[in-house]
Amino acid sequence: MGSSLEQKYLKIRKELLGSISLLFGVFILGTAGYCLIEGWTISEAAYMTVITLSSVGFSEVRPLDEKGRLFTISLIILGVISIGYIVNRFTEAIIQGYFQDAIKLRQQKRLLDTLSQHYILCGFGRTGRQIALEFKAEGIPFVIVDAKAEVVEIAGQMGYTVFQGDATEDATLIAVGIDRAVCLVVALPSDAENLYILISAKTLNPNLRTVARANTEEASRKLQRVGADAVISPYITGGRRMAAAALRPQVMDFVDGIITGTDRSLYLEEFQIQSEHFPFEGQTLREARLRLESGALVLAIRRSSGELIGGPTAETLIGRGDTLICMGTAEQLRRLNQLLDPLDPNHSQELRLPKQVPPNAEPDEEEGLV
Secondary structure, eight states: OBHHHHHHHHHHHHHHHHHHHHHHHHHHHHHHHHHHHTOOOHHHHHHHHHHHHHTOOOOOSSOOOHHHHHHHHHHHHHHHHHHHHHHHHHHHHHHTTHHHHHHHHHHHHHHHHHOOSOEEEEOOSHHHHHHHHHHHHHTOOEEEEESOHHHHHHHHHTTOOEEESOTTSHHHHHHTTTTTOSEEEEOOSOHHHHHHHHHHHHHHOTTOEEEEEOSSHHHHHHHHHTTOSEEEOHHHHHHHHHHHHHHOHHHHHHHHHHHSOSSOSOEEEEEEOOOTTOTTTTOBHHHHTHHHHHOOEEEEEEOTTSOEEESOOTTOBOOTTOEEEEEEOHHHHHHHHHHHOTTOTTTSOOOOOOSSOOOOOOOOOOTTOO
């Protein structure tokens, strides 16, 4: 779907409208011809033109002279050509799925217009496909943007919401709801295109979180310079993970198991505390009793200033503006979400967890654990 489908739709529509306009032009020509050549009234000339073009076989309105007969022959030939062209265009429109394309375009436009708080993925290559799989596993709303028709076709067959277009153009980003999106992931193989898209996206939505792919360190620095929140190099990151898997295989298996996949029992989630109803303002983790009440473990806290506190103790203070990085089962994290914002469980964090969850794990009753 996307611009290629729209171009195909517009092309066939233009041809259909052109053929209808041609037939209407022949009708006007025939009416004017009979008025001028035979001196008939407009109604008589129009009636004669219609029965001539439709070949119904009715008799002439009045007897025709030689000029009138020659004109009628010419009119019949033009009518046959016009009607034949219309039939040809209409048949081709049915064969090529013009009407189905029109329905798809309307459905796509409605879907894109309803997207909000969604993710935009630019590029559906090898990296982009893996990102899409993870997004799908997390159950988050997202749309894929790619310029290649064959790639768009593949993504559509896989059930993804996809838009064909050049992501470096503002019109494409606006079409996929850049102003309503929460995150943009740029995964094109070209560093220059990634940089260009990032600049456009930040201009259209300054509050957008952006994650960009970089193939070189120089590109990474430039992407960070123009506002990328995170820059990932597949080669550097892949090398580090391979080294870690060789040196600490059990650690890597554990980390992979809680970060990716759909069959995990433990999850990592972040909770940004912004609610005015936060009940633990100025309290320590011991006083908040988050671990005891939910069973989830607070692994780290990032302050609004950017300071990261890893392995917070029971005496660590929490407050609005903090982001809690937590680990637990699906049910434990849901319970923690309710504790952090009791008046609106979905305000502090839209959890991306499965509906069917394992039985809740027993919390550690030892006082002071966080």
